[in-house]
Amino acid sequence: MRKFVLLLLVGLLITPLADATKKKIYVWRNADGVLVFSDSPQPDVKSDTVDVSSTPNIVKSVDTAILENKSGPAQEEKLKVEILKPAQEETIRDNSGSVYISGAIKPSFKRGLSVVLKLDDKKVKGPQKSAVFILRNVDRGEHKVQLEVWNSSGKVIAVSDPVTFFLHRGSVN
Template identity: 30%
Template sequence: MRRILLCLLVLAQGALAEVYTYVDAAGNRVFTDKPGVGNAQRVTIAPSNSMSLSPPGPAPTAPPNEAPAPAPSYQLLRILLPEPDASVRDSAGNLLVTAISEPGLHPGHGYRLLVDGQVIGEPGRSPVFTLENLDRGTHQLAVEIVDAQGRIVERTPSQPLHMLRISLAQKRQANPCRRDDYGVRPECPLKDKPAQKRDIPFVPFL
């Protein structure tokens, strides 16, 4: 053990001094830095590997393992009025559309109405929409909830609506135009007003 410790000590000092070795009278291998002892021979030691060490920096910290907050969601969004596949009869083509969501509208969100796939108006906090002069025929209605960036959060399935508008001819047939109605009622244009008959004065036969 003593011999091993001596070897390590000598090797550790190899960069500072030359090392010599010899065998003493007892047959032990001896290392020394004195070349003149016995028949000491010089030991060749390979240079040691060296590297510069940078000052230790702060230990890297693992990113926090936090899941992002879930986006607000809705359990229900549907159109209350009109009912799916409803037929609405209105001579002016006016229609009231109402929707409901559960839960209520989250902050920063808004309702908007689509008719035949086209957005009608701007999103708002009210789920009630008023349409005017909707063309006669079948239309597709849908309501969306959008966020502040206009991204769709929730959407109802499209549902059909049948708008029944009475034509002017049908109105005139149901309620014939009178002389004072021409130029007043849309179905009684002034150009259709019949000419007034002039009474021919009675001339006695002479």
Template identity: 30%
Template sequence: MQLFAKPQASADNQKTVIAQAHTMNTAKTVLAALLISLAMPAWSEVYRHVDEDGNVTYSDEPREGAEEIKVKPVTTVTLPKQEDIGTIEIRSSGEENTNNAPYERIEFRSPEDEESFWSGSGDIALQVSSTPSLKEGHMYEVTLDGQPVGQSTSGRFTLENVFRGTHEARVSVVDSRGRPVQQGESITFTLHRPSVQTPPFPQQN
């Protein structure tokens, strides 16, 4: 009984191998047909040919015994180059910011940019404005050397005991929750304060 079992198993294995090979050939044939159809222009003609061994091939060139197949139109999309994408994104972002900006200008009225002045106490007054005028729910915010120093709807700020030297001030508009709305201009100014080495006015004899 065992002597006859081996040939049966061998025959079963051969059938399994043949079935797997047939399945792989069918899958390859379908894949090839799909790739060819995708590569064809819209409404192109594809020819299907079956040889004497049952092998199916697809081609865009007619041959004897081949069957013509109508391929549905394929939608094609031409993607832009990577460098073009970057240019488009930057340009669109800039245009959007310009068009949607609620203010044309947000600027300092005083002091002027690069102005130099004296203050014995170190107190200085800043005044800012915008065009158009400040909208409802918005406030001006001023920073000095990168640090927020106050918010105001009037556009007037008083800074106390500012150290002598050159400083940078920047104004922006924020909403009622302090979230940035639009950034304005920045200026630099130099503050002089009297000291033993630098009296506020020249001494008179």
């Protein structure tokens, strides 16, 4: 009799453990069309079931070697700098003489780099961490802008093509 009770208890204990490894998830859409997930079915709602095992999901480690910069300082990545605004030979009409310069650096702007703006071959702004500049009170006429990218030691590592623009300021005369 003891053996029978013992076998009965073991059987009752094993059944929930086997059941714990497989669970059902009920899935349906509510009145708003939102997908709803629940561990219990809803009455009067047509739902699909998804069997879920409780075994842990083990994800293999990801190789992050591509994120590390394995090239030394002598092998810096080739950057490309370009001026997006103003366009080549664009006429800007602004009586205050304000000019907005916007540039892009590709493939990406890295830590330690800075940008310098040159207007008519003279450094006028920078170094700064952004390739967007605002010039104020620029004289009317033809001007040339160019962007330079500097590394952390102040060495020029990339230069944009020069962009020529024309500034038109209204005259009182």
